Amino acid sequence: MSALLKRSLQGQMLPSLTHSSLVSRSYGIPRWASTTSPANPPIAIIGAGPAGLMLARILSLNRIPYTVFERDASPVTRQGSGTLDVHPSSGQLTLKKAGLLDQFNASARHGVNTTIVDDQASVLLRLGGNEDKEERPEIDRKDLQRILQASVPNENIPWGSKIQQVTKSPEGGVSIHLPNENLESGFRLVVGADGARSRVRSLFTDVHPKYTGVTIFTTYIQPSDPIYASAADLAGQGNYLAMSGTQKLFLYYLGDKSYFLSVGTALPEAEAADKSDWSPDLTNLIKHSRGDFRAWPLYNLPLSALSWNHVPGATLLGYAAKLTVPTGDGVNNAIFDGLELAEKIVEHGVDNIEQAVVEYEKAMLPRAKEAIQKGEFMTDVLFGAGAPGSFFKAIGMEISSPASKSSENTSDTSQAELASGYKMSIIAAATSKPHDVLFRTAVHSQPTFLTGRTRRAMLLQRALHQTNRALRSLSYHYSLIEASPSSSREP
Numbered sequence: 001m002s003a004l005l006k007r008s009l010q011g012q013m014l015p016s017l018t019h020s021s022l023v024s025r026s027y028g029i030p031r032w033a034s035t036t037s038p039a040n041p042p043i044a045i046i047g048a049g050p051a052g053l054m055l056a057r058i059l060s061l062n063r064i065p066y067t068v069f070e071r072d073a074s075p076v077t078r079q080g081s082g083t084l085d086v087h088p089s090s091g092q093l094t095l096k097k098a099g100l101l102d103q104f105n106a107s108a109r110h111g112v113n114t115t116i117v118d119d120q121a122s123v124l125l126r127l128g129g130n131e132d133k134e135e136r137p138e139i140d141r142k143d144l145q146r147i148l149q150a151s152v153p154n155e156n157i158p159w160g161s162k163i164q165q166v167t168k169s170p171e172g173g174v175s176i177h178l179p180n181e182n183l184e185s186g187f188r189l190v191v192g193a194d195g196a197r198s199r200v201r202s203l204f205t206d207v208h209p210k211y212t213g214v215t216i217f218t219t220y221i222q223p224s225d226p227i228y229a230s231a232a233d234l235a236g237q238g239n240y241l242a243m244s245g246t247q248k249l250f251l252y253y254l255g256d257k258s259y260f261l262s263v264g265t266a267l268p269e270a271e272a273a274d275k276s277d278w279s280p281d282l283t284n285l286i287k288h289s290r291g292d293f294r295a296w297p298l299y300n301l302p303l304s305a306l307s308w309n310h311v312p313g314a315t316l317l318g319y320a321a322k323l324t325v326p327t328g329d330g331v332n333n334a335i336f337d338g339l340e341l342a343e344k345i346v347e348h349g350v351d352n353i354e355q356a357v358v359e360y361e362k363a364m365l366p367r368a369k370e371a372i373q374k375g376e377f378m379t380d381v382l383f384g385a386g387a388p389g390s391f392f393k394a395i396g397m398e399i400s401s402p403a404s405k406s407s408e409n410t411s412d413t414s415q416a417e418l419a420s421g422y423k424m425s426i427i428a429a430a431t432s433k434p435h436d437v438l439f440r441t442a443v444h445s446q447p448t449f450l451t452g453r454t455r456r457a458m459l460l461q462r463a464l465h466q467t468n469r470a471l472r473s474l475s476y477h478y479s480l481i482e483a484s485p486s487s488s489r490e491p
Contacts, residue, residue: 042189044067046163050338051338057338058097061099067157069157091336098339111135113127114241139255140256163199165177174190198320215265216296230281235252247263264382264383300376312354319334321337327371
């Protein structure tokens with residue numbers, strides 16, 4: 001989705017996430033003093049995603065010791081997933097203050113076009129990147145991750161550190177529990193930048209992320225794939241979005257000339273749809289893509305998760321604090337969190353780190369509330385039964401479509417009935433996919449905070465099974481609900 005469209009949504013639905021507290025500061029001699037030796041750094045950062053790495057970067061510039069605990073085995077383990085747009089007033093400004101804006105611009109794509117179509121590939125809206133007066137260039141997630149990783153000393157990141165839990169110590173500090181009963185403690189501050197399934201979050205709230213009912217399946221279309229030419233005809237070097245009811249298809253052009261393909265569906269409603277009348281131009285993208293699909297269930301933190309008081313010795317950044325569905329703001333808010341916390345620490349010094357954290361949280365929590373509210377709204381307008389009509393209405397447009405007409409009668413019609421009115425399930429449309437297993441990892445990445453076989457997990461299993469039952473080689477394992485955490489990453 002283009003930056004222009006995202007800004008339209010932001011302006012008409014919710015107040016923009018402004019960062020007025022960001023004050024330009026040149027980093028010189030650090031204003032901190034501590035009796036903690038460099039061998040025992042005062043700050044532990046959990047998670048080497050954008051939020052944690054930005055915090056580490058600013059601390060490095062100010063010669064404040066820290067350690068980043070990251071579960072990935074090496075810097076190359078983490079896989080990218082699509083593209084990000086970086087906002088001038090938050091993300092770009094943060095990168096500039098971190099001395100990384102030139103590296104960003106070298107990999108970013110400016111003036112990206114976006115095309116929005118219906119299920120017959122009929123164009124509903126074209127947005128040209130040059131129309132965006134407040135340019136938000138796009139960058140592949142993996143490229144931004146690479147830039148941030150290269151900006152901090154590798155020796156400060158003990159790779160393969162899989163945090164089991166984070167607890168309050170009897171003496172009042174915070175302890176980090178690692179495998180084989182290894183324990184790390186004695187830090188002045190433990191920062192949870194560990195994403196959707198944050199271990200540090202449990203110190204603040206017992207409220208868990210809530211499944212939105214939407215799952216996105218993702219894969220890549222490489223230049224060597226037979227369907228690549230069709231993808232290029234549709235998206236060019238831009239973004240392409242197909243919408244119909246609770247089904248969405250997203251196609252993004254990446255810096256390595258591949259395409260990132262994601263298929264989103266509101267799974268409970270999609271159970272009613274077992275046939276497709278979508279345009280072959282769209283369904284062929286799925287049928288003939290050669291890579292395996294990865295499942296990405298979308299979660300939101302309820303607003304009640306923000307009702308917490310300051311916990312001495314700990315704080316949260318990014319998705320650990322404010323998990324939402326993708327809205328275009330996630331990585332911008334995440335790296336801004338890292339910058340703002342670092343600036344507060346530099347301002348107050350490590351010996352006054354609690355005051356620094358209190359001031360950071362006072363500014364961060366209102367932003368978190370806005371982000372969660374926006375995520376809930378985006379879920380409704382993009383994946384509700386009234387889409388795409390509800391989506392266009394949100395940006396001040398009206399279109400004539402079955403979804404738009406159906407949305408006028410939602411008070412008399414159940415969402416399941418509305419969903420069944422759309423004859424297609426874009427996932428079921430792929431039943432003739434030629435390679436062996438379409439959803440080899442369909443539930444492999446189900447987050448572990450859905451403990452056991454909960455009702456939501458069972459719904460997810462059943463929906464996937466029903467929409468893909470025609471796949472003769474479907475490898476579907478019901479025991480994988482609590483398996484690999486690969487999908488719940490820091491933004």
